[in-house]
Amino acid sequence: MINRYRKYLELLDVRLGHMFEKQAPFIKCKEGCAYCCKEGEYPLSELEYVNLMMYYDTLPNDTKGTINNNIDNLLKSNRQKFYECPFLINNTCSVYPARPLLCRSFGLISFMNDGRPKMPFCVEFGLNYADVCDKESHTLTKCATDGTEPKAYNIDRRTLRNKEIEELFDIYFGEDKALVEWLREDNSETL
Secondary structure (H helix, E strand, O other): OHHHHHHHHHHHHHHHHHHHHHOHHHOOOOOOOOHHHHOEOOEEEHHHHHHHHHHHOOOOHHHHHHHHHHHHHHHHHOOOOOEOOOOEEOOEEOOHHHOOHHHHHEOEEEEOOOOOEEOOHHHHHOOOOHHHEEOOOOEEOOOOOOOOOOOEOOOOHHHHOOHHHHHHHOOOOOOEEEHHHHHHHHOOOOO
């Protein structure tokens, strides 16, 4: 099933890549930014977690050691929300090829449950869409200087991992939990 899931990720990355290209005038993401990895819950499905940990197993021992220290510190802190991703090392994702769906789509405007556009939180830091967004109302105010229009996409996690996707790729995403919950469950014998 992991190979079928990874095939889905390849196709999804192409689709998301086109979205990011179309929105390039508004995207400030670059290597080393990592605001999106510094404070979150990082919800992911069981399939996403298994894929992530399978990739983790292929990492060099020194990288695994750093991640293990980060995980230990996170678990000792007892935090449930708003923690730094333990896979972040020197402002770089150590598991980037296996990152969860949330991480792959972060940075673009998506839709909230009520259909309104949902800005990425990095707009508050003057990053993605900050040049065309009113920070108080979180509404888009204008186009880019080249005329490119800011656009919201239907890329929330429910859409990216729905029943149709599961059937099409013959995969099952399984239960959803925050990353810290998966890690706590995996490490319960050693706590």
